[in-house]
Amino acid sequence: MMELFSLASRQLTRKKLRVFLIVLGIAIGIAAVIGVTSLGEGIRVQAVEQIKTSHDLTTIEVLAGVEADTVTLITDSKARAIASEAHVLFAAPYVKDSYVTQNNTYLAVKGISPEYLQIHGHSLQLEQGTWFDKTAEGTPMPIVLGYDVAKRLALIEDLGIGDEFTAKLRLYGEEGRPLDKTTVFAIEGILESTGDEHDNQIFVEITGAMALDEKAAYDGLVVKVDDPAFAASVRAKIVGIGLTAHSAQDVIDEVNRLMVAVTLVLGFFSGISLVVGALMVVNTMIISVYERTGEIGLSKALGASDFDIMKMFLAECVIIGVIGGIFGDLLGIGFSVLIDLVGKPFLINALGGGMGASLETASITIITPSILVAGFLISLVLSVVSGLYPARRAARLNPLDALRQI
Amino acid sequence: MTVETRGLTKQYRMGDENVVALDGVDVRVEDGEFISIVGPSGSGKSTFLHIVGCLDAPTNGEVYFNGARVDYKNKRSLVLLRRQFIGFVFQTFNLIPALNAVENVEYPLYFTKDKKSKSERRARARKLLALVGLENRAGHLPSELSGGELQRVAIARALANDPKLILADEPTGNLDSKTGQSILDLLKRLSTEDKKTIIMVTHDLASAKRMGTVIGILDGRLQRL
Numbered sequence: 291m292m293e294l295f296s297l298a299s300r301q302l303t304r305k306k307l308r309v310f311l312i313v314l315g316i317a318i319g320i321a322a323v324i325g326v327t328s329l330g331e332g333i334r335v336q337a338v339e340q341i342k343t344s345h346d347l348t349t350i351e352v353l354a355g356v357e358a359d360t361v362t363l364i365t366d367s368k369a370r371a372i373a374s375e376a377h378v379l380f381a382a383p384y385v386k387d388s389y390v391t392q393n394n395t396y397l398a399v400k401g402i403s404p405e406y407l408q409i410h411g412h413s414l415q416l417e418q419g420t421w422f423d424k425t426a427e428g429t430p431m432p433i434v435l436g437y438d439v440a441k442r443l444a445l446i447e448d449l450g451i452g453d454e455f456t457a458k459l460r461l462y463g464e465e466g467r468p469l470d471k472t473t474v475f476a477i478e479g480i481l482e483s484t485g486d487e488h489d490n491q492i493f494v495e496i497t498g499a500m501a502l503d504e505k506a507a508y509d510g511l512v513v514k515v516d517d518p519a520f521a522a523s524v525r526a527k528i529v530g531i532g533l534t535a536h537s538a539q540d541v542i543d544e545v546n547r548l549m550v551a552v553t554l555v556l557g558f559f560s561g562i563s564l565v566v567g568a569l570m571v572v573n574t575m576i577i578s579v580y581e582r583t584g585e586i587g588l589s590k591a592l593g594a595s596d597f598d599i600m601k602m603f604l605a606e607c608v609i610i611g612v613i614g615g616i617f618g619d620l621l622g623i624g625f626s627v628l629i630d631l632v633g634k635p636f637l638i639n640a641l642g643g644g645m646g647a648s649l650e651t652a653s654i655t656i657i658t659p660s661i662l663v664a665g666f667l668i669s670l671v672l673s674v675v676s677g678l679y680p681a682r683r684a685a686r687l688n689p690l691d692a693l694r695q696i
Numbered sequence: 697m698t699v700e701t702r703g704l705t706k707q708y709r710m711g712d713e714n715v716v717a718l719d720g721v722d723v724r725v726e727d728g729e730f731i732s733i734v735g736p737s738g739s740g741k742s743t744f745l746h747i748v749g750c751l752d753a754p755t756n757g758e759v760y761f762n763g764a765r766v767d768y769k770n771k772r773s774l775v776l777l778r779r780q781f782i783g784f785v786f787q788t789f790n791l792i793p794a795l796n797a798v799e800n801v802e803y804p805l806y807f808t809k810d811k812k813s814k815s816e817r818r819a820r821a822r823k824l825l826a827l828v829g830l831e832n833r834a835g836h837l838p839s840e841l842s843g844g845e846l847q848r849v850a851i852a853r854a855l856a857n858d859p860k861l862i863l864a865d866e867p868t869g870n871l872d873s874k875t876g877q878s879i880l881d882l883l884k885r886l887s888t889e890d891k892k893t894i895i896m897v898t899h900d901l902a903s904a905k906r907m908g909t910v911i912g913i914l915d916g917r918l919q920r921l
Contacts (some may be wrong), residue, residue, distance in 0.1 A: 293806060293814065300794045413714070519903055588790045593779030593857060594803040690751045693786075 298605035301371075306580075306595025312570050315612045316673065319564035320618025320665045325625035326560040328655040329633070330553025335656055336649060337411035337545045345538030347518035349409060351523050352381075352511035355532040362532035363507035372513060375527055379519035382406035383508035385499050389492075391475075395446055396458060397439065399492045403500025409514045414488060419451045419479030422495055430454045430476035434493040437483040447613040453477050459502055471502055564668065568676040571610060575603060575680035580686075586684050596685040603684050605678030608670065619662045626655040697762055697781060697860035697893050697912055699725040699748060704757035706743050706916075717743040719916035720757065728891040732904035734819060735913035741897045742865060744913065748895060749782055749863045750774040753789040761861070779807055781856030785883075787844040787866035791838040797849045798834040824852040828882060844875035847878075851882060862886065864896040868903070876900075880907060 302309045308520070352372070355362035373381035382405035383573065390398040407414060407421065422432035435443065443449040454476045461469045475494075483489055511533075515524050521537055528535045586599055594602075631652050638649050706718040717740040725731050735741045746752040746761060753768035760766070761781060765774050791800045801821040807811065812820070825831050828848040838846060847867060854862055864883060868876030884907055886892045896907065904910045912919035 295805070298797075304794050333918075440905075584790065585792055588784075588786075588792070590775075590808070591749065591778060591784045592853070593775065593807040595775045595807070598807050690746055693751070693790075 292385060294601060294605045295609065298602065298609055301362055301582075301602075302606055302609055308574060309610065309613075312567070312574050312610055313617055314522035315570045316564070316567035316610070316614030316669050317617035317621050319561070319567040320615065320669050321621035321625045322563050323557050323668065324619065324622025324657070324661055324665045326556045326654070327553055327661050328622070328626040328657045329629050330556060331658060331661065332548055332630075332653055332655040334546060334549035334553070334562055336652055336654065337549065339652075340519075340540050341538060341542050341545065341584050345474050345541065347381075347521055348515050349537065350513040350515070350521060350528065351536040352513055353536070354507070354509075355529075355534045355535040357532065360532075362366075364509070364511050364533060365507045368531060368533065369508060369511055371530060371531070372511065372524075375524055377515045377517065378524055379386055379514040379516050380405040380408055380512075380513045382409050383496065383513070384510050384512070385496060385503060385505055386509045387459055387499060387503045389459050391447060391448055391457050394644070395442070397492050398490055399494055399499065401434075401494050401503075403496045406512060407512075409512050410488070413484045413486070414493075415482045416479045417482045421478070422478055430474035431494055431498050432478040432480035433475045434481060435477060436489045436491045437481050437494075437579055438489040439492055440477075440480040443477075447478060451480060461504065461638035545611040561668075564672060568672050570674050571607065571676035572680060575607065575677050576605075576683070579603070579680050579684040582684075583692045584685060586687050587689045587694075590687075591693060600681045600685040603681035604674060604677050605675045607681070610677075611670035611673030612666075614673060615666035618669050619665050622662070623657055626657050630655045698727050698896065699723070699861060699893060700760040700763075701744075701748070702758045702760070704744070704747060704759065704914045705755050705785045706740070706747060706752070707755045712913075716916050718747070718754070719758075721913070721916070723894055723918070724893060727893060728887055730762055730887040730894045730896070730908040731874055732907050732910045733854050733913055734898055734901050734904050735919075736899060739913045740916040741913045742765070745865055745897050747873050748861075749784060750777045756917065773913075779804075779857060781860050783857065783859035783862045785847070785850055785854050785862065785864040785867045787869040789838075789843075789850045789870070791846055791849055792840050795836055795892065796835050796837050797841065797845075798822060798825055800838070800849055800854055804853060808857050816846060819854070821856065824855050825849070827855070828852045842869050842875075847871060847875075847879050848882065851886075854888070860893060861897065862894045864894065866898055867896065868898065868900065877903065883907070 302607050318365055352364060368381050371382050384403070384406055385401040387399045387401070389399050391397065417437070419434070421434060447455065449455055454474055456472055456474050459471045459473065463473060481488065513524065513528065515521050521539060525535045525537060525539070535595070539674060589599060634649060634654050637654055701721055701723045704718050707714060709715070717765050721744060730917060733741045734746060743752065747754050750766065758765050761777070766777065769917040792803060795803060798818065798821045801824050802817050805817045805820070822831065822834060825834055828851055830852070831846050832846060841849065862883070867883065868879050871879060880903055882892055883896065883920060887894045898904050901910070
């Protein structure tokens with residue numbers, strides 16, 4: 291085996307310029323693929339990093355599970371089971387109800403537990419007033435208004451902190467008849483703007499809310515884990531008991547899927563240059579078969595089988611592929627650095643804002659070991675596959691015809 | 697090794713013409729015999745050598761090595777026969793330019809697959825080079841050797857797989873008469889000392905006669921000389 295390759299390398303060293311040109315051709319193709327792939331990978335990593343800084347990766351949103359026709363509700367026992375899982379800090383249940391004021395203003399009311407505030411506490415800051423505590427039963431029910439709701443109520447109903455108002459919750463009885471329940475709310479606090487759905491919600495203590503809406507299960511659960519690393523396993527367990535779960539990981543997965551697809555498409559098209567390299571190998575090897583027709587005939591006369599001849603030519607292709615792969619990887623690293631140098635200022639300008647700013651310190655291209663290994667293997671496989679036809683042609687030569695060529 | 701041909705016939709088409717290269721040739725070569733086949737160009741002598749050398753198949757007739765018929769339809773067995781029993785010497789030497797003398801001699805051993813180690817093969821190649829008097833030229837490339845030296849390397853290479861039968865196609869055709877004679881002496885020695893069966897094709901009747909039995913071929917038929 292070693293001798294096969296030493297023989298092949300001897301043959302190749304006699305045609306240094308030709309081998310250099312093929313290797314260069316393959317290496318440029320590999321470098322193009324590596325450069326484009328490293329750009330895709332770099333942007334993917336940047337995007338994921340961006341998501342990680344703007345999303346809380348330790349929070350999992352849990353909703354009732356719907357599969358085919360069965361609905362799995364978030365019962366209290368399920369909530370407790372989730373809360374007692376390893377690495378789960380809190381499992382904060384909530385219920386959502388729609389109330390309407392006497393002036394027909396619709397209110398989205400969210401019944402929350404103290405844990406909910408522990409999870410979202412950093413964003414739910416009071417602008418004025420206080421949070422209700424757990425003893426908030428009976429009427430009037432203390433509530434905290436989201437920023438936008440507070441503005442609306444102040445404008446339409448002329449309500450502010452310390453005011454009380456009556457609202458109706460419409461339930462449907464067993465025969466389908468509507469059943470209205472009336473309660474009195476007391477505004478105890480108003481939140482600062484959070485910029486998300488909390489601005490349009492009214493918060494109330496969950497036990498009071500559930501006493502009113504007569505729900506047997508929670509509408510949702512916010513689960514907090516102690517470390518993002520365990521989010522996936524906890525999430526899997528939640529999905530395992532039939533519930534639906536969402537987390538920032540969904541967004542990351544989405545970005546990953548998109549970028550991998552984009553990178554594959556770009557890599558595929560930049561890989562077209564590899565076709566040129568492959569054709570060079572085919573061409574050079576066919577020329578080589580012609581030049582060495584006599585040698586092939588001789589080898590056959592000396593006892594070489596067709597397969598021996600084929601191996602000799604393929605060994606040369608393997609060497610070309612290996613050298614092409616190594617140079618392709620090196621050139622690809624250089625290409626990727628070049629993309630970073632030239633492309634980054636352009637990309638920062640185009641993106642602007644947060645994404646652009648975060649790019650300032652980072653690199654837009656990333657070379658991973660697997661990219662380099664893939665580049666090397668592509669070169670190797672390409673050379674060998676390109677050599678198959680010429681090698682087969684050499685192997686099939688009639689020894690007598692081949693000998694006459696000398 | 698004895699070589700026997702029975703009714704060996706070879707026809708091929710060249711353009712519209714049907715060429716009869718061999719026309720029912722019956723030859724028997726004994727073990728260790730040195731046979732020269734002489735004839736003008738196109739007489740079919742090279743075709744005869746190629747068929748006996750398992751490089752070409754006859755249209756009709758049979759070849760027997762030690763009494764066993766050669767199956768020309770079985771490509772694999774032809775490869776094995778060439779590999780194990782036959783050594784070729786060509787008019788144009790046909791050394792591989794990328795390899796030096798000792799590597800050229802070693803070259804057929806790449807294909808024998810007898811699991812000899814690299815050093816064993818190298819030792820054998822050196823011994824064969826010594827046998828043809830070129831032990832000092834082992835490291836030289838073919839481009840650095842004279843015609844006579846090239847043919848000696850080629851003969852050493854033909855001996856690499858220790859063949860029973862050596863087929864020489866005009867081995868002295870490209871050499872001056874003095875060098876040619878030394879090559880013929882070397883071949884003669886192989887037949888007398890090592891009991892190799894040798895079939896040589898040549899058009900030099902005078903030197904052929906000095907080697908032993910001579911068979912003439914004209915228009916594909918044997919001629920008694």
